[in-house]
Amino acid sequence: MGHRAKNKQPAPQPLEPKTYATSSKKLGKRKADVLDDKTARPVKRSKDQAKAKSKGNKKKPVQSDNEDSADGWENVADDADLKVHTKSLFDNSDEEGFTGNLDDLDMDEFDDDEPLRGPAQEFDFGSDAEDEDEIAKAPVGKTKKSKQSERPVKIIPTASDNSDSSDESDPEDRVTMANMAARSKALDEKAAAEAALDMEEMQQAAIVDDEVDEADFDMDEDDDETEEPFRLPTAEEKEAESNAGGPDVHAVQRRMRECVRVLERFKKLAEKGRSRSEYISQLLSDISSYYGYNEFLAEKLFTFFLSQRYGQFSHAIEFFEANEVPRPVTIRTNTLRTRRRDLAQSLINRGVNLEPIGKWTNVGLQVFESSVPIGATPEYLAGHYMLQAASSFLPVIALSPQPNERVLDMASAPGGKTTHIAALLQNTGVVFANDANKARTKSLSANVHRLGCKNVVVCSYDGREFPKVMGGFDRVLLDAPCSGTGVISKDSSVKVNKSDRDFTLLAHLQKQLILCAIDSVSPDSKTGGYVVYSTCSVTVDENESVVDYALRKRPNVKLVDTGLEFGKEGYTKYRGKVFSPSLALTRRFYPHVHNMDGFYVAKFKVEKRGKASSKASQSTNEPELIGIEEEGEEGKVEEKVVFNDAEDQPYIQEAKRRQMKAKGLRPPPRKAVKAD
Numbered sequence: 001m002g003h004r005a006k007n008k009q010p011a012p013q014p015l016e017p018k019t020y021a022t023s024s025k026k027l028g029k030r031k032a033d034v035l036d037d038k039t040a041r042p043v044k045r046s047k048d049q050a051k052a053k054s055k056g057n058k059k060k061p062v063q064s065d066n067e068d069s070a071d072g073w074e075n076v077a078d079d080a081d082l083k084v085h086t087k088s089l090f091d092n093s094d095e096e097g098f099t100g101n102l103d104d105l106d107m108d109e110f111d112d113d114e115p116l117r118g119p120a121q122e123f124d125f126g127s128d129a130e131d132e133d134e135i136a137k138a139p140v141g142k143t144k145k146s147k148q149s150e151r152p153v154k155i156i157p158t159a160s161d162n163s164d165s166s167d168e169s170d171p172e173d174r175v176t177m178a179n180m181a182a183r184s185k186a187l188d189e190k191a192a193a194e195a196a197l198d199m200e201e202m203q204q205a206a207i208v209d210d211e212v213d214e215a216d217f218d219m220d221e222d223d224d225e226t227e228e229p230f231r232l233p234t235a236e237e238k239e240a241e242s243n244a245g246g247p248d249v250h251a252v253q254r255r256m257r258e259c260v261r262v263l264e265r266f267k268k269l270a271e272k273g274r275s276r277s278e279y280i281s282q283l284l285s286d287i288s289s290y291y292g293y294n295e296f297l298a299e300k301l302f303t304f305f306l307s308q309r310y311g312q313f314s315h316a317i318e319f320f321e322a323n324e325v326p327r328p329v330t331i332r333t334n335t336l337r338t339r340r341r342d343l344a345q346s347l348i349n350r351g352v353n354l355e356p357i358g359k360w361t362n363v364g365l366q367v368f369e370s371s372v373p374i375g376a377t378p379e380y381l382a383g384h385y386m387l388q389a390a391s392s393f394l395p396v397i398a399l400s401p402q403p404n405e406r407v408l409d410m411a412s413a414p415g416g417k418t419t420h421i422a423a424l425l426q427n428t429g430v431v432f433a434n435d436a437n438k439a440r441t442k443s444l445s446a447n448v449h450r451l452g453c454k455n456v457v458v459c460s461y462d463g464r465e466f467p468k469v470m471g472g473f474d475r476v477l478l479d480a481p482c483s484g485t486g487v488i489s490k491d492s493s494v495k496v497n498k499s500d501r502d503f504t505l506l507a508h509l510q511k512q513l514i515l516c517a518i519d520s521v522s523p524d525s526k527t528g529g530y531v532v533y534s535t536c537s538v539t540v541d542e543n544e545s546v547v548d549y550a551l552r553k554r555p556n557v558k559l560v561d562t563g564l565e566f567g568k569e570g571y572t573k574y575r576g577k578v579f580s581p582s583l584a585l586t587r588r589f590y591p592h593v594h595n596m597d598g599f600y601v602a603k604f605k606v607e608k609r610g611k612a613s614s615k616a617s618q619s620t621n622e623p624e625l626i627g628i629e630e631e632g633e634e635g636k637v638e639e640k641v642v643f644n645d646a647e648d649q650p651y652i653q654e655a656k657r658r659q660m661k662a663k664g665l666r667p668p669p670r671k672a673v674k675a676d
């Protein structure tokens with residue numbers, strides 16, 4: 001005891017920490033290390049092959065999600081195409097009993113983020129992220145170590161924290177009671193430096209256009225005369241490569257590195273006569289084959305990260321690389337049953353090596369190693385914790401439910417966030433936990449029972465039926481079904497099974513759901529009147545575009561601060577689209593920056609619909625999306641728009657009556673409907 005876990009979890013190594021400046025040193029290093037076979041070749045997939053693979057993909061996931069795995073495709077309009085097969089998180093392992101030594105652990109220090117150390121033992125992985133029952137039944141097995149156990153840093157709020165993992169792995173720098181204060185101070189200093197960096201980025205963002213602009217790529221040109229230009233393969237060389245079954249993996253790594261180097265200093269390093277787009281196209285093709293993405297998604301994500309404020313190629317590669325590394329295993333203490341320090345103590349006693357996630361949460365623990373299956377401990381079975389990705393805490397923190405409130409969790413299965421809400425309500429008030437997929441409400445109910453939530457009502461409606469089903473909520477969480485581009489490390493099927501059409505359909509559904517979420521909130525709520533919208537996707541179509549749409553369609557709502565201490569600002573413009581400036585209040589989280597799943601969180605305050613707002617609503621001239629159908633020879637999806645105020649009146653009145661009843665008020669008598 002008294003020393004830091006021998007195998008901590010390093011953050012995905014950025015090509016160039018903090019500044020995202022050009023560097024290709026680390027590109028593909030992990031793969032190169034693993035693949036000793038010099039003849040190994042990346043499998044180059046054609047679009048058709050990728051599609052075929054996505055349909056019949058039976059491959060088991062390498063690593064799983066937590067219980068609240070962000071699958072989210074069920075009941076999307078065209079769900080046959082959109083389903084995501086979620087994965088297992090924990091395998092089974094044999095319980096070996098307690099071997100920890102707690103003598104030198106002062107639990108009073110725990111709430112000050114003192115790391116807790118169990119015996120360094122192996123930890124088991126794999127498992128079912130979704131189905132708690134499965135996890136609970138998991139037989140115990142041999143000791144296993146977390147796949148991320150090489151990661152020396154915990155989940156931390158800033159890129160700068162992640163950027164210097166070497167400090168953390170230095171044995172001299174182990175966390176002890178004695179050096180805790182100094183380390184805390186150092187972390188504060190890092191956070192301050194990061195804040196300064198953020199400010200710098202914001203200033204730069206004001207200057208630099210978000211568009212992919214050739215001028216951006218020359219930003220880093222300097223006078224380094226020593227570097228050699230990089231020559232792209234000729235058509236003949238490519239043909240030879242393809243005849244030989246594709247390039248060898250080392251050649252691809254080298255070429256990606258070189259392309260990044262050239263693209264970021266194009267004038268100096270490009271081969272004469274070659275255009276920038278030729279280098280980009282080579283890089284994209286190599287990314288697609290090396291990381292195994294279909295060409296559509298590789299390009300979509302690549303373009304997104306290029307378009308970021310940083311506007312640099314290495315930033316995109318860092319994201320792809322981070323998706324190859326599992327995120328830390330984390331659990332959330334169920335405060336309805338126990339306290340974090342007591343839970344930590346019990347798990348340490350069983351041989352679990354853990355520590356608090358970070359100062360931003362007082363219920364999260366990060367598990368580094370365990371000699372027991374973390375999904376089958378007595379504490380787990382007794383509902384003392386939930387296996388939950390750290391990013392999943394964020395929307396609930398933003399929602400900030402208050403005791404005695406009525407809360408709707410509109411898309412809630414398997415209940416990671418529902419049970420968190422119930423705990424914050426301290427089992428008072430009521431949480432309506434809804435999910436359109438009835439099968440998934442089984443695991444939701446199981447979690448609700450296991451965690452001792454007594455204030456939860458489980459229901460199964462299409463979220464778009466709210467508020468007709470019920471309205472007048474103090475707060476609504478819409479953790480929307482999404483493409484899962486933020487959780488590719490957990491669900492690699494996303495790499496090959498997403499198409500342009502999927503994104504169109506999803507955005508459409510998300511827009512419908514968000515309006516229903518807003519309409520389900522009571523603007524008269526004394527304590528609340530909030531909606532939180534979240535996704536585990538990084539795409540703008542599913543995030544800022546949806547939120548901006550809601551702002552336009554519902555002038556009685558405004559964005560407010562999420563209350564989250566970290567995360568990057570949401571976009572206010574993206575590739576020609578201009579969003580409300582208030583979109584900067586929303587928050588983005590990235591695997592390669594925050595060492596957590598890619599996530600997005602927006603928080604709205606719902607106000608009364610005044611005359612001004614209803615006028616503004618009409619003046620948008622933008623019809624609401626109420627249906628979708630395919631048409632056109634080009635296979636384009638067009639929105640079928642029908643909106644009939646008169647038809648909706650009885651429903652609106654009925655909803656108002658229900659709201660009044662819910663508040664204990666007597667609704668006026670129903671108006672008689674005249675027969676025609």
Ligand SMILES: C[S@@+](CC[C@H](N)C(=O)[O-])C[C@H]1O[C@@H](n2cnc3c(N)ncnc32)[C@H](O)[C@@H]1O
Binds near residue numbers: 068463481482
């Ligand atoms: C991201 S997951 C929710 C995860 C959940 N909030 C948690 O923390 O455990 C999205 C959920 O949306 C559900 N869903 C999909 N379409 C829906 C719809 N139209 N209405 C309500 N729920 C829907 C899916 O079944 C899925 O469980």
